[in-house]
Amino acid sequence: MAHVLRQVTEDLILIAMGGRRVLAQADCPHRGGRLLFSHVNERTLRISCPLHLSSFDIVDGKVASGPACDPLRIHAVLPEEGELP
Template identity: 60%
Template sequence: MTAGSPSGRARPGPVVRQVTEDLVLVEVGERKVLAAARCPHRQGRLKFARVDGERLRITCPLHHSTFDLADGARLSGPKCDTLRIVDALPDPSSGGAP
């Protein structure tokens, strides 16, 4: 049995999917975040980004700018605008859904 999983199956890791030319869908467990497909620093393609599922952060593969997926705030890397977050679906296990 895998720790943290009642069924014995490991939770799938974070997934980044290109949904349109301008948007990516970041899936972390049951959470889903729709965000800009390009980093605001130098337009790195975020479909190749690294996602920290525990902290809900995304890191651009080009210059390693890191953004909070909750609000798009730049957390590290070169100075730039915030990452545009279009929509976020809450984690159903957080109790936010009826």
């Protein structure tokens, strides 16, 4: 299962995998790591920051592990097809 991770705006990234598309904040809530360069685990549905390896649930943004205290802001969960807002 392949995933897509791309910058949509300065503040937003798109994470697409397994029929799910999520718009999330582009900078890690810990210390601003650029999540465009993160690791996406398609099995656990988590994204891991490249700086200090905090991982976040892609569906609800909750911190799953690592030093981050604040959740990742999820701006939208979109259907598989259709235009980005």
